[in-house]
Amino acid sequence: MPGALNRLVRMMTFPELASGLAVTFKWFRKPKVTEFYPDARPVLPYRTKGRLHVEIETCISCRMCEKACPEDCIKVYPPPKEVFKTDKRPAQFYISLEHCIHCGMCVDPCPTGSIHHSMEFELATYNKDELLFNKETLPYDLLIKHFRQGLLENVEQKSP
Amino acid sequence: MNWNSPFMLTVGLPLLKIVILLGVVAFCVAYTVWLERRLLGFFQSRVGPNRVGPAGLIQPIADGLKLILKEDIIPTNARPFLFRIAPIFAVVPAFAGFAIVAFAPPAGPRASFLISDANIGILYLLAITSLGVFGIVLGGWASGSKYPLFGSLRSASQMLSYEVPLTFSVLSVILMAGSFRLDDIIQAQGKLPFLVPLILAFGVYVISAVAETNRAPFDLPEAESELVGGFHTEYSGMRFAFYFLAEYANVVLVCCVATSLFLGGYKIPFLPYETLLAGNPWLVSLIGLAVFAVKAVAFLYFYIWIRATFPRYRYDQLLKIGWKVLLPISLLNLLLVAGIKLAMLR
Amino acid sequence: MTEPLRVEGTAPLRKVLETKNLELNFGPQHPATHGVYRAVLALDGERVVGIESIIGYLHRGIEKWAEYRTYTKATPVFDRLDYVGAILNCHGYVGAVEKLMKVEVPKRAQYVRVILDELQRIANHLLWLGTHALDLGAMTVLFYALREREVIMDLFEAMLGQRLLQNAYPIGGIRLDFPKGWDRACRNFLAEFPNRIDEYETLLSTNRIWVQRTRGVGIVSGEEAVALGLSGPTLRGSGVCFDVRKAMPYSSYEEFDFEVPLGERGDVYDRYIVRVREMRQSIRIVQQALDGLPEGPLMPEKLSKIIRPPAGEAYFCVEGTKGMLGFYVVSDGTDKPWRLHVRAPSFVNLQGLERMCVGGLVADVVANIGSLDIVLGEVDR
Ligand code: SF4
Ligand code: SF4
Numbered sequence: 113m114p115g116a117l118n119r120l121v122r123m124m125t126f127p128e129l130a131s132g133l134a135v136t137f138k139w140f141r142k143p144k145v146t147e148f149y150p151d152a153r154p155v156l157p158y159r160t161k162g163r164l165h166v167e168i169e170t171c172i173s174c175r176m177c178e179k180a181c182p183e184d185c186i187k188v189y190p191p192p193k194e195v196f197k198t199d200k201r202p203a204q205f206y207i208s209l210e211h212c213i214h215c216g217m218c219v220d221p222c223p224t225g226s227i228h229h230s231m232e233f234e235l236a237t238y239n240k241d242e243l244l245f246n247k248e249t250l251p252y253d254l255l256i257k258h259f260r261q262g263l264l265e266n267v268e269q270k271s272p
Numbered sequence: 273m274n275w276n277s278p279f280m281l282t283v284g285l286p287l288l289k290i291v292i293l294l295g296v297v298a299f300c301v302a303y304t305v306w307l308e309r310r311l312l313g314f315f316q317s318r319v320g321p322n323r324v325g326p327a328g329l330i331q332p333i334a335d336g337l338k339l340i341l342k343e344d345i346i347p348t349n350a351r352p353f354l355f356r357i358a359p360i361f362a363v364v365p366a367f368a369g370f371a372i373v374a375f376a377p378p379a380g381p382r383a384s385f386l387i388s389d390a391n392i393g394i395l396y397l398l399a400i401t402s403l404g405v406f407g408i409v410l411g412g413w414a415s416g417s418k419y420p421l422f423g424s425l426r427s428a429s430q431m432l433s434y435e436v437p438l439t440f441s442v443l444s445v446i447l448m449a450g451s452f453r454l455d456d457i458i459q460a461q462g463k464l465p466f467l468v469p470l471i472l473a474f475g476v477y478v479i480s481a482v483a484e485t486n487r488a489p490f491d492l493p494e495a496e497s498e499l500v501g502g503f504h505t506e507y508s509g510m511r512f513a514f515y516f517l518a519e520y521a522n523v524v525l526v527c528c529v530a531t532s533l534f535l536g537g538y539k540i541p542f543l544p545y546e547t548l549l550a551g552n553p554w555l556v557s558l559i560g561l562a563v564f565a566v567k568a569v570a571f572l573y574f575y576i577w578i579r580a581t582f583p584r585y586r587y588d589q590l591l592k593i594g595w596k597v598l599l600p601i602s603l604l605n606l607l608l609v610a611g612i613k614l615a616m617l618r
Numbered sequence: 619m620t621e622p623l624r625v626e627g628t629a630p631l632r633k634v635l636e637t638k639n640l641e642l643n644f645g646p647q648h649p650a651t652h653g654v655y656r657a658v659l660a661l662d663g664e665r666v667v668g669i670e671s672i673i674g675y676l677h678r679g680i681e682k683w684a685e686y687r688t689y690t691k692a693t694p695v696f697d698r699l700d701y702v703g704a705i706l707n708c709h710g711y712v713g714a715v716e717k718l719m720k721v722e723v724p725k726r727a728q729y730v731r732v733i734l735d736e737l738q739r740i741a742n743h744l745l746w747l748g749t750h751a752l753d754l755g756a757m758t759v760l761f762y763a764l765r766e767r768e769v770i771m772d773l774f775e776a777m778l779g780q781r782l783l784q785n786a787y788p789i790g791g792i793r794l795d796f797p798k799g800w801d802r803a804c805r806n807f808l809a810e811f812p813n814r815i816d817e818y819e820t821l822l823s824t825n826r827i828w829v830q831r832t833r834g835v836g837i838v839s840g841e842e843a844v845a846l847g848l849s850g851p852t853l854r855g856s857g858v859c860f861d862v863r864k865a866m867p868y869s870s871y872e873e874f875d876f877e878v879p880l881g882e883r884g885d886v887y888d889r890y891i892v893r894v895r896e897m898r899q900s901i902r903i904v905q906q907a908l909d910g911l912p913e914g915p916l917m918p919e920k921l922s923k924i925i926r927p928p929a930g931e932a933y934f935c936v937e938g939t940k941g942m943l944g945f946y947v948v949s950d951g952t953d954k955p956w957r958l959h960v961r962a963p964s965f966v967n968l969q970g971l972e973r974m975c976v977g978g979l980v981a982d983v984v985a986n987i988g989s990l991d992i993v994l995g996e997v998d999r
Contacts, residue, residue, distance in 0.1 A: 128824040129582070135817050136581045136758055139317045145765050146318045157772075159797065161779035182691035215694040215785040220793070221923075229779065316761035418642055422664075422980070488755060489827055499980075583827045584755025586981045587664060 156231045161214045163232040164207050168247055171226040172200040177218035185211035186218060209235060210243040289387050297370050301520045302332035308576050315580035342509035349416030358414055359514035362407025365400045366521035372396055373528045374455045376538050376560035393454040394446060397529065398439055404518065405431040412503035423502030426587055430483060433594035438480040440602035441473040444609040445533045458537035465536035472605040474534045476598050481526040488579040490590055531567040538564045639667060646675050650753045650984040653994030659983065666983060669975045671968055676998040681958050688953045689715050689789060689925040697783040699960065700996040702745050703939035705738040705786045712787045713868060714934035714945035718927040726914040727791035728870045733907045734786060736900040741770040742939035743893045750988035751822060754831050759821055766814050769807050776800055789925055791917035801908060808901050815897055832887035836974030836986040839884055846973065847966045850941025851892045852990055856884030862937035874903050886989040926953045940964045940991055964996040
């Protein structure tokens with residue numbers, strides 16, 4: 113009988129509903145976790161796989177990255193034979209970010225470390241053609257952009 | 273203009289008040305939506321709408337504009353005439369209910385803060401709000417689609433079932449106050465809000481009011497995870513906005529009525545500011561309005577808090593609660609109140 | 619489907635009371651089907667009398683796709699099977715190839731894999747918990763769960779560079795060791811997380827509305843569950859103790875001390891509580907792995923750059939987030955798999971849906987789909 117009475121009292125007084133309300137009220141008072149993204153830039157860790165970045169100056173046109181890419185979105189054009197003997201920099205280098213899945217498989221085999229991910233993550237464009245990056249657009253201006261966004265300081269702070 | 277002419281007294285002044293009230297209520301309703309989204313966000317450890325204007329304050333206007341500009345789609349399967357008028361059926365009763373709500377003590381013989389001082393105020397309210405279900409049933413049926421049909425059927429049975437305990441709990445208030453007039457009821461709570469003696473009725477009222485207005489945890493007619501959008505699945509643009517408006521107008525109305533019936537309206541217990549400031553009727557009215565608003569918003573906060581916390585009932589469980597739990601409780605409460613009243617009369 | 623209504627001792631009232639079932643299209647664009655899953659419900663009022671699953675809207679031919687790639691190149695695509703439990707898919711595939719090549723994964727790599735696997739399991743269960751609760755109307759839990767999941771995602775991003783589809787493991791071991799401070803961040807999370815689980819349980823487990831919605835709904839008995847081929851928490855909710863981590867330990871799981879939570883009745887509530895308890899067990903496993911993390915290499919020493927397993931076949935299964943996730947690889951000695959098949963737990967578990975739904979109400983269908991924890995990427999492949 114006391115059990116039944118106890119159950120009746122519990123049914124009428126809603127203790128568990130009240131504790132649920134207490135949980136939501138607790139978070140009502142706490143600071144919120146929303147990130148104000150376009151206003152506040154996120155701090156990304158060092159290993160973030162963002163847009164690909166190629167140092168054309170150090171690349172030796174070995175095409176290892178091209179072979180490793182599962183999506184076949186890299187195309188390396190080595191320079192003509194005569195030039196290659198002295199200057200190994202590629203004649204043209206395409207990466208289609210339209211297909212890239214940011215898996216990082218192209219970064220692993222590169223013998224010179226010329227290709228790597230940057231922390232640029234805002235890759236939306238109005239035009240698909242803008243996603244095809246070439247020799248001119250792949251390397252340096254990204255770095256400058258990072259400087260501007262103050263992201264490079266994060267690199268220093270967060271590097272392992 | 274002669275404000276004392278019979279024409280002005282019977283037609284002009286009420287019309288003016290109606291126009292003002294409509295504007296104010298529509299404004300309040302829009303900002304109820306904003307408040308709800310903001311508070312829900314806070315309960316969920318995020319900030320809610322904050323991009324349009326400071327603290328997202330222009331959000332309701334932006335939403336309204338968007339809805340007005342959207343295309344008004346009428347599905348091929350729908351019955352066009354009914355489909356068009358159904359939202360009006362939903363919106364009109366919701367706004368009409370405000371006619372008898374006394375927001376503040378009158379500032380003068382002709383400057384009362386209510387449109388119609390009907391002596392059957394409560395009955396009118398109960399009658400007019402139960403008309404809202406027609407809009408929902410019609411809209412769901414006229415859509416010619418299955419999900420809205422389900423939503424409207426659920427809605428009809430839900431509103432019918434919860435009308436009964438709601439009415440019984442209001443009846444006990446009427447017994448306590450001895451009048452159908454809202455103003456009398458508020459006056460009767462000068463010392464003590466009815467919340468204290470009628471706690472059972474208040475509980476029943478809160479639960480059935482939540483169910484009446486189709487809000488979580490009883491938001492079955494529009495349970496978006498089961499019925500997509502419920503009765504307004506096929507609606508878009510302005511007609512959808514009407515349903516939206518009706519829903520939130522009902523919420524505000526329920527808050528106002530709860531404030532009047534149980535929380536003492538514009539009265540502050542043990543602080544008869546009306547008599548203290550008797551020489552300054554407008555100040556009294558303003559304070560009354562503020563007190564009323566604070567109480568109503570507190571009730572609204574509770575509403576949103578519940579929504580943020582609880583899961584949704586199932587359809588059959590909902591009806592079971594209505595008929596098997598709330599109805600007996602409210603009947604019991606009514607009998608108790610009547611008995612005590614009778615004993616006191618002897 | 620249903621018998622015409624019949625009053626005792628009279629002829630069936632076929633003429634008068636015969637009603638037609640209502641066909642309701644549940645999906646493929648429906649808020650509660652968690653993707654492009656479509657169910658055609660036959661309804662008698664609000665009661666479900668039949669349910670037919672229609673799948674294939676997300677079919678991408680992943681298995682066939684992988685057969686045209688080399689073993690290494692095929693790795694990242696399996697993240698796209700069950701995209702909320704990507705690391706476990708990767709582990710399954712990589713493990714199958716390692717088994718085929720008879721590669722011994724270094725101890726440290728095994729432990730790191732266990733840590734990441736279990737974190738992924740928590741992340742998956744959090745997303746499941748949030749969406750399941752949202753389906754039943756408790757919207758706040760979703761935001762709380764996503765908030766905690768965000769921390770795990772940040773841990774993944776710091777470790778693997780990606781948040782959702784991490785391409786976590788190369789064949790043979792792991793790529794990089796933990797970054798500096800990762801260990802501490804992870805431990806902080808593990809210390810705080812049990813309190814958060816308590817909060818979810820306060821909001822749901824004891825809440826009378828939640829209990830009424832889930833108790834006794836969608837019951838599958840233990841035998842039925844086995845007969846239907848269910849696995850994972852869906853099976854354990856019915857009280858059958860089968861966990862790949864215990865039954866056929868891989869990646870050093872035999873060295874960890876953890877329990878396999880079981881349900882009793884096999885209803886939605888049991889499947890829910892099993893997953894919640896599993897999160898607590900996962901915390902224990904991660905803690906043990908972090909404490910006992912051995913030193914050593916991350917990749918086996920003699921592993922050629924080009925993966926060319928000997929001809930043969932291998933089947934390797936892991937305890938995925940949804941159930942037993944198996945990879946069957948047949949090699950013909952070249953650098954591409956000759957045939958590859960995935961035993962996708964979501965796909966198999968979906969068979970149980972009809973058993974759970976028929977006889978219930980429309981609202982229960984939502985609860986049942988939620989309690990199965992299907993991901994359409996894995997169902998359709
Ligand atoms: S990140 Fe992956 S998909 Fe993108 S270019 Fe490199 S290998 Fe190809
Ligand atoms: S692997 Fe490195 S060096 Fe070789 S082509 Fe690619 S970027 Fe250049």
